[in-house]
Amino acid sequence: MGQWGLGELGSGALQWPHQRQGQTLPTAPRSPCRSENMLRFLSLKFGRLYRCLKFLLLVGLFVILVMNTHNLFASFQRNELTDRRFINLNKCPACFGTSWCRKFMNGQVSFETWGRLRFLDFFNVKNVHFAQYGEPREGTRRIVLKRLGSNQELGDIDQKICKRATGRPRCDLIQAMYKTEFARLNGDVRLLTPDVVEGWSDLVHCPSQRLLDRVVRRYAETKDSGSFLLKNLKDTERMQLLMTLAFNPEPLVLQSFPSDEGWPFAKYLGACGRMVAVNYVGEELWSFYNAPWEQRVDLARQLMDIAEQLTNNDFDFALYLLDVSFDNFAVGPRDGKVIVVDAENVIVADKRLIRQNKPENYDVWYESRVEDCDKEACLSFSKDILCSRVTVDHNYYAVCQNLLSRYSTWRGTTGGLLHDPPADVAKDGHLEALLDECTKPKKHYGRYQAAKELREYLAQLSNNVR
Known part of the structure; x- marks a missing residue:
């Protein structure tokens, strides 16, 4: 829409047709015209004021830049x-x-x-x-x-x-x-013991001696690393x-x-x-939200593999990710490998210690519960339960809900990394069913089976598009 110029308003832009001599024009209501003129006048004034303020702001920034040129170069x-x-x-x-x-x-x-x-x-x-x-x-x-x-x-x-x-x-x-x-x-003091540091942070929310010995032995900020003895x-x-x-x-x-x-x-x-x-590592995972389908499938497969590796490994340490969002993962530019780049909120549970101490229900499979949340990328969990069960589905739940499924929300978007699948995949419905069961399971222990099948299905899709 064009703007009214000051000259147009001043010269009477709204006029009646030429009046014949001796002819009286009918009297028309004047208030609507006055109101319209007033609105246009105010609009003009505010527009000029906005432009003036914007100009002054730019001039101010330029002056600051000039005054601090030396500091900027320095x-x-x-x-x-x-x-x-x-x-x-x-x-x-x-x-x-x-x-x-x-x-x-x-x-x-x-x-x-x-x-x-x-x-x-x-x-x-x-x-x-x-x-x-x-x-x-x-x-x-x-x-x-x-x-x-x-x-x-x-x-x-x-x-x-x-x-x-x-x-x-x-x-x-x-x-x-x-x-x-x-x-x-x-x-x-020979050893760093659990009673000293337990609960200091997520890493040692439920520490075992085996974990603390590993932390001390691999401490990289000493020249004599390799020993679990504090005296070294x-x-x-x-x-x-x-x-x-x-x-x-x-x-x-x-x-x-x-x-x-x-x-x-x-x-x-x-x-x-x-x-x-x-x-x-590379660009954050969020940068690949709208990547080609075959690339997103491969990234999703890797994310599920990470969930599996951190949950079940030969060392019998379960590492549970408490903060799972698109910003906490990155993708290598050459190999396309997904890496965790924010490891502050990670609980490490020693499965060997859990089996040894046998806390209540330690051998009962734990199912993470989904709770409504008004924030993005939020998760529901109990740290004490993560530390007292041998079999826990938390990592599968976190990856499916916050990264892959249609329930995923991040930066105002929904749909997850596997949004808008090809027509044949969408028509089949198997992928959506697995993601739904992994996020909000309907069957008892359904998430465990869904996570296993989802990893296999994503691997199959990756092979088909290569």
Whole structure:
């Protein structure tokens, strides 16, 4: 619709036809015309005001940009990852490790272009950054840097450490660490035991000695890894391990269940201060929501395989994913392999310990219940039940409901990764029936059988489209 110009309104755009001499024109109601003119006038005024404000905003941004040109150029030129305070190396041992500090200090790690602009951190609540890592012989490759929490969460942990040590919210953080439970396990204690750390985080919600020995033995932030004895760790290393375990155990999950041994997690590289480096996997799963059907079928098959591997494996550890969404998985650009890239909320249950202790109903198959939720990608579960049953269908339920089925919701969309199947698949109805039974089973233990058949059916579909 065209806009009224000021000249058109001023010159009387709405006029009666030419009046003959001596002829009296009939009197017409004037209020509608006045109302219409008034609306057009106000519309014009508001339109001009909007354009004026928009222009002033652009001018303001340009002025700010010009005034900060030097700072912007400096942001691109300097490498903040060599700054001890920026990566919080000055807060160690209240940090996540130091194994990669030499690489950081040598300038081998640097933010990618836009990651160097600090004002963009306002939008980066999760504190996840893309960076480049260079080795003389290997060249440069992309990695991911994580602070393992928001600035607010990191500030809260500092306050908690100070309050536990001094009763005040602010203190000398380094000195305070030596007065907390993180420092009480000195070199005389041989083992990290369940009674010390149970419930600190999801990883150790129900820890076994076998799990904790594995965590200590594979701890990558020490030069003498390979031993499950705490006495082989330095005081600072023990405190770093325990703080990571309590604050965000994701690095310990990646180290204890490494990708090099076939576990579906991103590869842990190292840490410096409160910056952890992991291997860049690829684009997030959400980027493939509208990929070709054959590719989505293959991704769905891999997701179900991950659910099976984490539930049943030769090590008798069940790893239950408590946070399952499209953002927590990524796909390799070359091999198309699906990898878990957010392992903070993972419960590890030791099936051998469950069989040994035999808690009530330990050998009864557990069926996860679906409950209505007004949030996206939510799940219903009981941590205590996950820790006390040998056979649990949680991972199948989580993948089917939040990623694959028509009940999946994410970023305002519904339908899941397997939306809009080809006509022959839709007509057959078998895929939809399996997804429905995997999500909201109608039969007793129906999800177990549906998950098994779904994996087989997706494998069959993948073979048919190759």
